[in-house]
Amino acid sequence: MVLPPRKMDIRFLVLTGGFSLSTDQLLKKYTGQGIYERFTTRAGSVFDTGLPEKARETQRRLREEKARVEAQLSDEERKRLEESRRPSGLRGLFAADEGDGWKEKRLEAHRKGLEEGKGISDLIMEHMTEAFGKEKKDGEDDGKQEKK
Numbered sequence: 001m002v003l004p005p006r007k008m009d010i011r012f013l014v015l016t017g018g019f020s021l022s023t024d025q026l027l028k029k030y031t032g033q034g035i036y037e038r039f040t041t042r043a044g045s046v047f048d049t050g051l052p053e054k055a056r057e058t059q060r061r062l063r064e065e066k067a068r069v070e071a072q073l074s075d076e077e078r079k080r081l082e083e084s085r086r087p088s089g090l091r092g093l094f095a096a097d098e099g100d101g102w103k104e105k106r107l108e109a110h111r112k113g114l115e116e117g118k119g120i121s122d123l124i125m126e127h128m129t130e131a132f133g134k135e136k137k138d139g140e141d142d143g144k145q146e147k148k
Helices: 010-031 033-048 053-071 075-085 089-094 103-114 120-132
Strands: none
Touching: 010 033, 103 120
């Protein structure tokens, strides 16, 4: 009966690694192919991502058709299509619409904020509200109520 090891220490890891490597060496000597080579070969055949030639041809034709249809769209329809393709969810959260020079603009905003006397936590909160799009509306207070 096979029992789990009583403790997992360095000795267990060395013995297991030595046994594994020696078994691999023996199998390679007898058959010409080791355990790890066999495993990678079998895993490669199971997870084969290479497409047949006919499938690649079909993909190429579909891409050409898509490009041809998009070329016939008006500017307004093309903009709507681009909007629908924009990432949403977490991917949209991290794909910011900052554009070129965003880092310099951000650093300038931080510098101005620090000169105005804001703290780092204030700058972080501003960035978070900008990122999540939850800016305060005119009629709302910021959750702070004056003590009476």
